[in-house]
Amino acid sequence: MNRPYSDALDRLTLLAASLFRVPVSFISLIDSEKQYFRARHGLNICETSRSVAFCHHTLEQDDILCVPDTHLDSRFQHNPLVLGYPHIRFYAGIPLVTPEGHRIGTVCLVDTQPRPPLNATDRRHLAAIASLVMDRMEVHRLEVLRHSSQQRLEAISSTSSDAIICTDLKQGVIFWNPAATSLFGYSAQEMTGEYVAGLVSERSQTDYRQELARMMADRSSVSQPRRIQIWGRRRNGQEFPAEVSFSGWHEDCERLVGMIIRDVTERHESEARLCELASLDMLTRLASRSAFMDQVEHLTAAGVPFTLMMADLDGFKEVNDSLGHAAGDALLCHVAEQIRLVCAQCIMAARLGGDEFVILLAESGHEAQQVAEALILAVQTPFSYQGSPVIVGASMGIACCPEHGRDASAVMSAADLALYRAKAAGKGCSVLFLPGFLEADQQRRRFEHELEMAVRQQQFVLFYQPQFDAVSGKLTGCEALLRWQHPARGLLLPGAFINILMKSSLSLTLGEWILRSALRQVVEWRQRLPTLRVSINLFPRQLDDIRLDRLLGELTANDASFVSLEVDESMLTSLVQEVPSRFSAIRQTGASFIIDHYGRTLGAINLLQYEFVTGLKIDKSLTAQLADSGRIRMMFRALAALGKSLSMTVLAEGVENGVQRDFATQAQCDTVQGNALGEPLTPEAFQALLPERAIRPHE
Known part of the structure; x- marks a missing residue:
């Protein structure tokens, strides 16, 4: 429990925080007295007493534990982790359960502000992350077993679902378990004396050979297991993502290498799907706010000029109130499609949230105004919902980098001020940011403070x-x-x-x-x-x-x-x-x-x-x-x-x-x-x- 953090688990906590947009996520392991944070993001403590751990409650149930507001839950409102650091207001956790049914810890999401309960989609995503964590931990468990007792190789390999291969670096394969046959399509007899390099895709040959060379050159590597990601190749030529765990030992003065190879196609696809979810607005399929801000920060850091158009729908609330949220969602998808058509050459388009959209252009501010006017006309095109026409307008604010701001925050603020002016001017128009807007806004803020x-x-x-x-x-x-x-x-x-x-x-x-x-x-x-x-x-x-x-x-x-x-x-x-x-x-x-x-x-x-x-x-x-x-x-x-x-x-x-x-x-x-x-x-x-x-x- 107190070993150094795993980079793989750290990446999963970072992915969870990005996907659910929470400031804190962590993976905990728990024993009878304490909770240990095996990997964490946004948290600077390593362990807590089990008596105050939220995860203690999570392990007592079969499903996800979600607490939208700890201040309203009698179980947690007096908890020291609520009253003090890390000031938990929202908590969601899912048990980590081994294949044998042992509950060993949790994957948790935490926010310092109350949040709505997790919906069904969120619950599936959290369960997917928990599965990835258990995959990583299962591989870790197998590595520990191999490292502590190489003599158990035969017993383990005969029942393992992972391919286990032992090779003499001079003579080739000397051991090949049944799972390796299922994975690659070759029998043990066919592979005896052959080299594993023939099972590795061309795009991974360099990584594979470098790892073997490291083990040959570094004597300490003999007793230190290592794991790399490669692309394997089956007998029929099909390539697949694989995770290879290497270990080495000496027998009769010869150096032998053992490999446990796992097909991680499902995990690879799941991680790709989770990364996509973190970077896309799932309703409109435009970029998410976080992905858009990453792109803007990348451009500003590289000194690349760009123009930012911020759009807000006029009359969207009335559509939601009169026709329902389903109509509102359909309308947002319609607007996103108009953005894709009119702004086909844009660098990126995103939905910031609600009925706010933002488009990143390479054009100058005045050229962007022409694009904005075309988009306003396109958005005003009647949209049919269940046979009834739905019409909304759009107001747009435009700002340029570096003329109106040299960092992402400044350019976004400038576009927001221009959008405010567009709505104040009667809506349905676009306004290019002027420096005077900032002074007027500062005066307004000073007056509000007064x-x-x-x-x-x-x-x-x-x-x-x-x-x-x-x-x-x-x-x-x-x-x-x-x-x-x-x-x-x-x-x-x-x-x-x-x-x-x-x-x-x-x-x-x-x-x-x-x-x-x-x-x-x-x-x-x-x-x-x-x-x-x-x-x-x-x-x-x-x-x-x-x-x-x-x-x-x-x-x-x-x-x-x-x-x-x-x-x-x-x-x-x-x-x-x-x-x-x-x-x-x-x-x-x-x-x-x-x-x-x-x-x-x-x-x-x-x-x-x-x-x-x-x-x-x-x-x-x-x-x-x-x-x-x-x-x-x-x-x-x-x-x-x-x-x-x-x-x-x-x-x-x-x-x-x-x-x-x-x-x-x-x-x-x-x-x-x-x-x-x-x-x-x-x-x-x-x-x-x-x-x-x-x-x-x-x-």
């Missing part, structure tokens, strides 16, 4: 914009509006940061702070004006937070009837299909849902069918045009009438003058707000307003 610090250091404040009854002009409520008190740039409006914040997980933390701060303040004000309402804008992540209804109940003493939650119509359209139960639970707290920016797009009319929607706020872009466009006035009046017919509260925002206010009143809007009626105020200023603005704002 934003993160602002959330953690509570640099945000709330302003409150008054809302008035459209008929009486009385103060009815306020809208809580977020402001960033930036330490260097002063007070920032949401337009400067809201888009970045909407995509960040920090929005959940900040959204809770807004709710707590606004409701605490308004509850206090309602002691002076009990009819006061508050409108609060929600971030998308808040609607997916199962705590939102409980939080509303906690902050309003289980009566949130004075709270209106404003949700942008585009955001509501996407979320209502994904988490409909969340809206019902929140509505039960008494809070109302208001569709914000209603009328800015044409996609929100179907939202009015949901009972949890209790109001709509007509977008200020329509309010601003009331005096100038008769068509806008008709649209405004129609939207208000639609809301009223459904017994909804109708709000008009952006009311800046008497004409707009009068029209909103005539259109039967319930509430109006705008800077001319009342600008957003600090809490202190709004509180001072309460006694005065409980009457008409113009009085």
Whole structure:
């Protein structure tokens, strides 16, 4: 167990790590007290106690043991190998079983992050690697037996499935077992006195003769077994891969050589198949991400210029959601075929994962743009799935080496930034990287970091914009509006940061702070004006937070009837299909849902069918045009009438003058707000307003 590592076993652990894309793989042997790592990749310990070894559990079952997340498994969550180095979160292991049925160890895969369970294909591949390991160890076992007791040769050879040959270097073959006859097709009588070199393919003659010469020249080689790979040749001329283990000894002052020859055709094919799996994306048959990165690193190290095109599909998620993952897989194969057709002269094409592809070209950046445009058109070609046409688009980012980066990582990052610009430009186009993209990205990252610090250091404040009854002009409520008190740039409006914040997980933390701060303040004000309402804008992540209804109940003493939650119509359209139960639970707290920016797009009319929607706020872009466009006035009046017919509260925002206010009143809007009626105020200023603005704002 404590012998030096075998190069062959090390190669198998490296192959396993590459095939399954895990940072750690190892082959262990185990006795009653300890686990020994016979070969390992990504692990710098040699042994552990059996009492803490995952492999102890693996050996207790007949099949593969797979633990997707050790933190969720009571058997392992307190294990020192989980809590400390090597910090195991994912584990998969298969027992190593000898032909006699002895369980001697395991082949294991480990990751520091949780992973999905192994699928059926993964299990077959892991079993194949375990078989290869046992093959290697069986050969090792036979070599040890030969080395320790040459006198047992006859007994072993008569039952061995491997060809065993003994030769006198001067007289030729002196021993030939039955398995050698089965392997090569020659009888013992035919081979006696012949030389083994005649059984070796021409392409392996040099290796074979060099090994014999080494044994003749090196006296120490007589007692040291050696193993080489050659190509053998059968009687019918067929060649096959063989593993030859050499050993030597002296008899009557003559040097003899023994050979154990094993046909490793199955292993050779299995290793080739596993290497192919590690370098190919098995769905599209394009190169895998790891193989592609190896190629890029090879080109950059050699100083060979190239152009990299990164492609991302537009609309792929919708295909998966509407037609299922089988349709998505078929579509990815269709796109891969278009890449093969359009980019037939490329150096390599690969699927990075999901719906991302990358193509390596020898052409310049501008020539690559022409290829990119042709590929975009090809991808847009309708694809038929079960009789229905499926159409997606593609956006592409292009970067060149060495102009845009001198190593693989830099060029990939440049292409990714160019792809980001292509998608931001409206999708369905290609963009060549420009140096300014990097500076803009760095500025964006710095701003994101500032934003993160602002959330953690509570640099945000709330302003409150008054809302008035459209008929009486009385103060009815306020809208809580977020402001960033930036330490260097002063007070920032949401337009400067809201888009970045909407995509960040920090929005959940900040959204809770807004709710707590606004409701605490308004509850206090309602002691002076009990009819006061508050409108609060929600971030998308808040609607997916199962705590939102409980939080509303906690902050309003289980009566949130004075709270209106404003949700942008585009955001509501996407979320209502994904988490409909969340809206019902929140509505039960008494809070109302208001569709914000209603009328800015044409996609929100179907939202009015949901009972949890209790109001709509007509977008200020329509309010601003009331005096100038008769068509806008008709649209405004129609939207208000639609809301009223459904017994909804109708709000008009952006009311800046008497004409707009009068029209909103005539259109039967319930509430109006705008800077001319009342600008957003600090809490202190709004509180001072309460006694005065409980009457008409113009009085």
